[in-house]
Amino acid sequence: MEKIKIGGIMQSDGRALVKIMSVPDHAGVAGAVLGTFGENGINIELLVESFDLDDCGNFSIVIDQKDLDRAVDLLEAIKETIDARI
Incomplete structure (x- = not known):
């Protein structure tokens, strides 16, 4: 069995993950x-x-x-434009 190298694992306090889901595939x-x-x-x-x-x-x-609260507010403001679930 071949061994697999894993890299790029990162932990950082003070960060937030924002996900934008189900965006139709269109430009912009x-x-x-x-x-x-x-x-x-x-x-x-x-x-x-x-x-x-x-x-x-x-x-x-x-x-x-x-920046999390501000980012969510900004995404809510453009939600219709990008046609996504936030």
């Missing part, structure tokens, strides 16, 4: 989210995009814990 979604965060001074430390079996996008975003 990532730009809308990243632009909104950037315009409001929210630093994205890590962004992972994946797709589910229905071809909808899912974003997992790591931000500073102190």
Whole structure:
């Protein structure tokens, strides 16, 4: 049996994970989210995009814990634009 190396495991206090789920596959979604965060001074430390079996996008975003409430409010404000569940 071949051994598998595991890397990239990270633990960091003071961080929050925000997930944006079931985003239809259309242009501009990532730009809308990243632009909104950037315009409001929210630093994205890590962004992972994946797709589910229905071809909808899912974003997992790591931000500073102190920005969590503001980030959720901003995402709620653009929720209709990106057609997602937050």
